Amino acid sequence: MKALKITYWTTTVIVALMMTYSAYAYLTQAAILQAFQHLGFPNYFRIELAVAKLIGAVLLLIPLTARIKEWVYAGFAFTFISAFIAHTSSGDPMANRIMPIIFLAILIVSYITFHKSNSVIGNQEPAKTKSPAL
Template sequence: MKATKITYWITTVIVAVMMTYSFYAYLTNPALKQGFQHLGFPNYFKIELAVCKLIGAILLLQPLSKLAKEWAYAGFTITFVSAIIAHVSSGDPAGLFMAPVIFLVILGVSYFTYRKMQRAV
């Protein structure tokens, strides 16, 4: 159980830190505005996504209700899958859509270790 807890916290913190960094970068990095335009998204979507990423990161780290945490996992899964689809559909090279693939795997490990810990309680 100790290894499961350690794996859960490491993967969860990685996802939360990455999402918090995305929140900051989406609101401050002008290059990301061009990236969103390249993918065909309006500028306001970047702001919505940034706010949702910060809220989700907070929900993942807080010992709140199980339902809130499940929604955060679902939201991040949709975000990563959508990012992969957007990059592939835009004809971007593999290097641009591999990051969401990697973070989707990390998120999956976090989720499955979370569920394993919940079953043990």
């Protein structure tokens, strides 16, 4: 159980930190603006994606119902897959293509350990007490 928790929190924090840094870079670095133009995306999409990444990072870290977390994981999975497709389609170097796949793998580990830890917690039975003898 302890290893499961450590794995969950380590992978979740890695994804959240990367998404937070990515959002910051989207909003502050001129190179990212040029990269979005290179990929053929409009400027408003860069800002929209930065805000979504910040919101997703916060939602990933705070305790929420599994249903809401499912949407966060799905959103990040779509983001990583879309980034891979965009970089591949534009002929970017392998390093630009592989990073979204690496972070998708980390996200998958976080997702799996999230559900495993929830099922372990959910399957624990409350302590049984003996009823007094009649």
